[in-house]
Amino acid sequence: MNVTIKDVATLANVAPSTVSRVIADSPRISEATKQKVKQAMEELGYHPNLNARNLASQSTKALGLVMPSSKDVGFQNPFFPTVLQGISDGAQEKNYALHMTTGKSEKEILDAVIQMVQGKRVDGVVLLTSKVKDEVISYLKAREFPFVLIGKPYKDVEEITHVDNDNVRAMKDATEYLIKLGHSQIGFIGGSLDLIVTVDRLQGYKKAIVHAGIDARKDYIIHQEFLREGGQEAVRALMQLEHPPSALVVADDFMALGVLNTLDELGIRVPEDISIVGFNNLLLAELAKPPLTSVDINIFELGYQASKSLIQKIENRNEPTKRLIISHRIVERLSCSQPNSGEMEHK
Amino acid sequence: MNVTIKDVATLANVAPSTVSRVIADSPRISEATKQKVKQAMEELGYHPNLNARNLASQSTKALGLVMPSSKDVGFQNPFFPTVLQGISDGAQEKNYALHMTTGKSEKEILDAVIQMVQGKRVDGVVLLTSKVKDEVISYLKAREFPFVLIGKPYKDVEEITHVDNDNVRAMKDATEYLIKLGHSQIGFIGGSLDLIVTVDRLQGYKKAIVHAGIDARKDYIIHQEFLREGGQEAVRALMQLEHPPSALVVADDFMALGVLNTLDELGIRVPEDISIVGFNNLLLAELAKPPLTSVDINIFELGYQASKSLIQKIENRNEPTKRLIISHRIVERLSCSQPNSGEMEHK
DNA sequence: TTGTAAGCGTTATCAG
DNA sequence: CTGATAACGCTTACAA
Numbered sequence: 141m142n143v144t145i146k147d148v149a150t151l152a153n154v155a156p157s158t159v160s161r162v163i164a165d166s167p168r169i170s171e172a173t174k175q176k177v178k179q180a181m182e183e184l185g186y187h188p189n190l191n192a193r194n195l196a197s198q199s200t201k202a203l204g205l206v207m208p209s210s211k212d213v214g215f216q217n218p219f220f221p222t223v224l225q226g227i228s229d230g231a232q233e234k235n236y237a238l239h240m241t242t243g244k245s246e247k248e249i250l251d252a253v254i255q256m257v258q259g260k261r262v263d264g265v266v267l268l269t270s271k272v273k274d275e276v277i278s279y280l281k282a283r284e285f286p287f288v289l290i291g292k293p294y295k296d297v298e299e300i301t302h303v304d305n306d307n308v309r310a311m312k313d314a315t316e317y318l319i320k321l322g323h324s325q326i327g328f329i330g331g332s333l334d335l336i337v338t339v340d341r342l343q344g345y346k347k348a349i350v351h352a353g354i355d356a357r358k359d360y361i362i363h364q365e366f367l368r369e370g371g372q373e374a375v376r377a378l379m380q381l382e383h384p385p386s387a388l389v390v391a392d393d394f395m396a397l398g399v400l401n402t403l404d405e406l407g408i409r410v411p412e413d414i415s416i417v418g419f420n421n422l423l424l425a426e427l428a429k430p431p432l433t434s435v436d437i438n439i440f441e442l443g444y445q446a447s448k449s450l451i452q453k454i455e456n457r458n459e460p461t462k463r464l465i466i467s468h469r470i471v472e473r474l475s476c477s478q479p480n481s482g483e484m485e486h487k
Numbered sequence: 488m489n490v491t492i493k494d495v496a497t498l499a500n501v502a503p504s505t506v507s508r509v510i511a512d513s514p515r516i517s518e519a520t521k522q523k524v525k526q527a528m529e530e531l532g533y534h535p536n537l538n539a540r541n542l543a544s545q546s547t548k549a550l551g552l553v554m555p556s557s558k559d560v561g562f563q564n565p566f567f568p569t570v571l572q573g574i575s576d577g578a579q580e581k582n583y584a585l586h587m588t589t590g591k592s593e594k595e596i597l598d599a600v601i602q603m604v605q606g607k608r609v610d611g612v613v614l615l616t617s618k619v620k621d622e623v624i625s626y627l628k629a630r631e632f633p634f635v636l637i638g639k640p641y642k643d644v645e646e647i648t649h650v651d652n653d654n655v656r657a658m659k660d661a662t663e664y665l666i667k668l669g670h671s672q673i674g675f676i677g678g679s680l681d682l683i684v685t686v687d688r689l690q691g692y693k694k695a696i697v698h699a700g701i702d703a704r705k706d707y708i709i710h711q712e713f714l715r716e717g718g719q720e721a722v723r724a725l726m727q728l729e730h731p732p733s734a735l736v737v738a739d740d741f742m743a744l745g746v747l748n749t750l751d752e753l754g755i756r757v758p759e760d761i762s763i764v765g766f767n768n769l770l771l772a773e774l775a776k777p778p779l780t781s782v783d784i785n786i787f788e789l790g791y792q793a794s795k796s797l798i799q800k801i802e803n804r805n806e807p808t809k810r811l812i813i814s815h816r817i818v819e820r821l822s823c824s825q826p827n828s829g830e831m832e833h834k
Numbered sequence: 835t836t837g838t839a840a841g842c843g844t845t846a847t848c849a850g
Numbered sequence: 851c852t853g854a855t856a857a858c859g860c861t862t863a864c865a866a
Contacts, residue, residue, distance in 0.1 A: 144859055155837045160861060170835060187605030191547070192859035194538040195842045205587075210572045216770050218563050225557040228589040237603070240552070240585045242575040256584070258534030397774040404776050423563050427744040429751050429776050491843055502853045507845060515851060539843030542858045 143184045152180035163188060194260065202237040203227075203450060204262035206253055206276060208269045210242050214331075217394050218422050219439055220268065223290060226443025227266060234451050236263075250275050257285055264454045266446050270294065270302075272334050286457075288450040290442055292336045301453060303445045303464040305437045307337055310468040311344030311389065312351075314417045314435050317470055318387040319352050322478045323415060327360040327378055327385035329399060331392065338363070341391050341419070360385055364395070375402045386479040387415040393422040393434055400428060415476040431473035438466045490531045499527035510535060541607070549584040550574075550797060551609035553600055553623060555616040557589050561678075564741050565769050566786055567615065570637060573790025574613060581798050583610075597622050604632055611801045613793050617641065617649075619681050633804075635797045637789055639683045648800060650792045650811040652784045654684055657815040658691030658736065659698075661764045661782050664817055665734040666699050669825045670762060674707040674725055674732035676746060678739065685710070688738050688766070707732055711742070722749045733826040734762040740769040740781055747775060758824040768818050778820035785813045 145163075149156045154173060161169050162177040180186075194200045205227065208215055231238055239262050243249035253276050256262055265280060270291035277300070280287045289302040318326050328345045330338045342361070349356050359381060362374045378384065390396040396418035403410060410416055410430055418425055421436035445464050453459045492510075496503040501520060508516050509524040527533075541547045552574065555562055578585055586609050590596035600623050603609055612627060617638035624647070627634045636649040665673050675692045677685045689708070696703050706728060709721045725731065737743040743765035750757060757763055757777055765772055768783035792811050800806045 142859090146859080156860080157838080157862075158836060161836085164861085168835060173836080187601070189542070189859050190602075190606035190608050191538045191541040192842090193861075195536070195542055195844090196859080196861040198842075198861095200538070210575060215568055215572065216565050217568075218565055220568055221563055221565075225562065225589070228557060228587075229591070232590070232595070232599075237599075237608070238587045238589075240575075240587050242572070242585075243579070244576070248579070252579075252584075254534070255537075259537035261537050261584070394771075394774075397771065401774055401776055401778075424741075424744065424771060427741075427748055429748055431748075489843090493843080503843090504845080504854080505852060508852085511845085513851095517851060520852085536843050539858090540845075542860090543843080543845040545845095545858075 142189070143186050144189070145186075147184055148177065148180045148186050151184060152177045198260075200237075200261060200263050201235060202239050202262045203231055203447060204253070204256050204265040205238055205240045206249065206265060206267045207240065207242045209245060209249060211244050217392070218424070219420060222422075222439040223268060223443035223446075226440040226445075227447045228443075229440075230444045230447030230451070233448075236447070236451060246275065250279065254279065257283065264288075264450045266290065266450055270336050272336070286450060286453045288446050288453070290446050292340065294336055297463070299461055301449060301461045301463070303442055303449065303466060305442070305468050306465050307340035308344040308347065310435050310437065311341040311391075311419075312348045313344075313468070313470060314389050314419070315345050315348035316352070317433075318389065318415060318417060318476065319348065319354070321387075321415065321476060323385075323387040324352075324354050325360070325383060325385040325387070325479075326354075327362065327388045329362045329364065329375070329388060329390045329395065331363065331395065333363055338391060345389060372398070372402045375399055376406065379403070379406055379408060385414070387417075387476070389417045389419075391419050393418040393420050393425045393428075393432060396432055396434075397424060397428055400432075411475050411477040413480070415479070417470070417476060421471050425471075425473070428475075430475050432475045433473045434471055435468050436471050437468045441466050489536070490533050491536070492533075494531055495524065495527045495533050498531060499524045545607075546610055547584075547608060548582060549586050549609045550578055550794060551600070551603050551612040552585055552587045553596065553612060553614045554587065554589045556592060556596060558591050564739070565771070566767060569769075569786040570615060570790035570793075573787040573792075574794045575790075576787075577791045577794030577798070580795075583794070583798060593622065597626065601626065604630065611635075611797045613637065613797055617683050619683070633797060633800045635793050635800070637793050639687065641683055644810070646808055648796060648808045648810070650789055650796065650813060652789070652815050653812050654687035655691040655694065657766075657782050657784065658688040658738075659695045660691075660815070660817060661736050661766070662692050662695035663699070664780075665736065665762060665764060665823065666695065666701070668734075668762065668823060670732075670734040671699075671701050672707070672730060672732040672734070672826075673701075674709065674735045676709045676711065676722070676735060676737045676742065678710065678742065680710060685738060692736055719745070719749045722746055723753065726750070726753055726755060732761070734764075734823070736764045736766075738766050740765040740767050740772045740775075740779060743779055743781075744771060744775055747779075758822050760827070762823040762826070764817070764823060772818075772820070775822075777822050779822045780820045781818055782815050783818050784815045788813050 145156050145159045148159045159177055162174050241252035243252055264286035267289045270289050270293055272294050289300055292304045293300045293302055330342055364374050390399055408414055418432040418434035421434040425432040425434040492503050492506045495506045506524055509521050588599035590599050611633035614636045617636050617640055619641050636647055639651045640647040640649055677689055711721050737746055755761055765779040765781035768781040772779040772781040
């Protein structure tokens with residue numbers, strides 16, 4: 141019914157295997173027949189059946205993407221489209237296709253991954269988030285199935301190929317940026333401690349504080365459940381301390397937007413009354429009021445390197461496990477200034 | 488090497504075909520052997536090879552997603568993660584998997600689609616954007632391959648199954664909302680006219696204006712290349728007209744954020760000096776300053792219905808072409824107010 | 835350099 | 851209700 145390799149063979153007057161070899165661009169086939177076959181393919185509008193090919197060759201030239209739970213608010217973060225672009229570019233360069241799995245719960249996700257792996261739909265998997273206790277990782281490791289993680293694994297750091305930023309360093313840099321501006325009362329606002337990024341960034345913050353000889357105040361640290369209600373409260377409480385911070389590092393621009401909002405309601409001006417450094421340098425950092433100084437973590441590159449190294453791993457099965465660190469840099473905009481010389485009035 | 492249907496057959500003491508039937512849950516197989524086989528599968532950890540299955544059955548239980556060009560800034564819009572959630576939910580309900588294609592240019596995208604369709608990787612395709620002259624649509628139509636479009640097709644509206652909002656109506660509603668508040672000088676800010684949504688929304692705006700007997704001013708209409716530089720200029724110019732608008736409808740929240748920004752720089756307050764209605768009701772509409780009144784177009788539902796109806800089409804080949812219209816509603820927040828009684832000072 | 839033929843792991847058509 | 855056996859469309863030794 142559909143045009144197959146045999147039809148092409150007949151038309152070109154060669155054996156099916158020859159056609160197959162032409163497709164694979166085998167070096168040991170005469171230029172003459174190559175042309176003949178190619179023309180026949182053209183004439184018939186031939187396209188290889190990928191299922192047949194995959195079945196016979198035991199490989200698929202496809203990567204599986206594991207997205208975070210779709211119930212997660214974080215899913216809305218523009219981080220994902222961007223990282224996806226990177227992955228896609230890396231894959232396309234090597235002619236790999238992308239297969240996607242999502243799910244509403246951890247269990248659904250794991251099931252989808254198993255189906256796709258055991259079903260031999262993909263040759264490797266890239267994980268878009270690293271959670272603290274990740275069953276998907278355990279599964280993949282146990283089966284020795286090629287995969288790479290975007291972010292840092294919770295454990296077995298040495299045994300899992302991953303691409304990540306140096307988040308400790310990045311947040312340390314951000315904090316020190318504020319310290320250099322003259323701030324010493326610096327608050328930290330981060331997301332759930334279930335995410336490794338948060339843990340790392342918090343650590344970087346602490347390092348900077350300690351290193352500068354500022355005393356670390358526990359009440360300067362907030363973990364809001366991303367944004368929404370809870371966050372508002374927390375920020376409010378923070379600003380009503382007797383000595384509220386004069387600067388804030390926020391672990392994500394999206395979150396920073398919410399913070400900006402709350403601050404505005406409280407009548408606190410940015411950057412006059414308080415300075416803010418965001419993270420990720422999302423497009424919306426530019427669009428915020430005021431435009432946010434933010435740490436650019438090169439999201440696209442994160443994705444690009446992930447698919448690149450996954451493909452390497454697939455094509456060379458005993459590639460060593462690697463850890464790729466993507467660089468970051470602070471992008472200065474208008475949300476930071478030197479602290480007021482006088483004590484900031486509160487209450 | 489891998490455990491196959493044959494291994495299961497041997498262990499369960501039945502023929503391979505029987506195992507296959509058990510997998511398909513064929514009604515004409517005794518409960519006894521069903522159990523026996525299932526246990527064998529369990530014991531061996533059997534998982535069907537999907538490539539083999541697809542090859543033999545001439546169908547894949549997979550949907551293809553066609554994303555917009557990754558070079559597009561619009562790709563960053565949180566619209567996509569959300570619509571994807573909807574698609575994914577609809578697919579998962581019917582046990583369909585998702586295959587994704589992207590590309591940096593229209594050509595790359597078309598090639599990817601052809602490969603995936605002819606390669607028989609998917610049973611149907613959902614298109615996430617509708618462009619004015621869409622080669623992908625032409626291709627799919629010519630091959631009579633099942634697909635559904637999210638948005639409105641440029642032509643052949645009657646022959647293409649699509650799920651969309653009534654964007655004309657939605658924008659008319661938004662505009663009339665402002666009119667009811669007392670505004671008569673209302674500006675329109677939209678994206679590229681290459682996108683059908685923009686065309687529709689512009690039309691809705693015009694309808695409302697005409698219907699209210701307000702005279703339509705051409706200089707109240709702006710098409711910025713989404714956001715960035717160009718947009719800023721345009722908004723600036725708009726506000727420096729002798730009679731600047733007292734209200735603005737903006738075709739996308741993301742864009743509205745940029746507008747808000749420019750307005751702020753100009754020292755124009757929202758909603759005191761000017762009212763704004765956004766579109767799409769993205770998460771960030773809530774986080775904007777002030778929180779944006781926005782038209783919720785039910786993005787998730789758009790995706791959900793798309794995959795649902797695509798699957799219907801796949802499973803019942805002569806399903807009639809359908810047009811699904813998803814409802815919208817205005818979500819009031821703080822970006823609108825009645826116009827100042829006095830003329831707004833400009834300069 | 836090219837052809838022959840045996841898989842790859844399922845499903846589906848016949849019989850029985 | 852169950853078992854042979856022929857596809858499905860391609861790759862890949864092994865021959866020639």
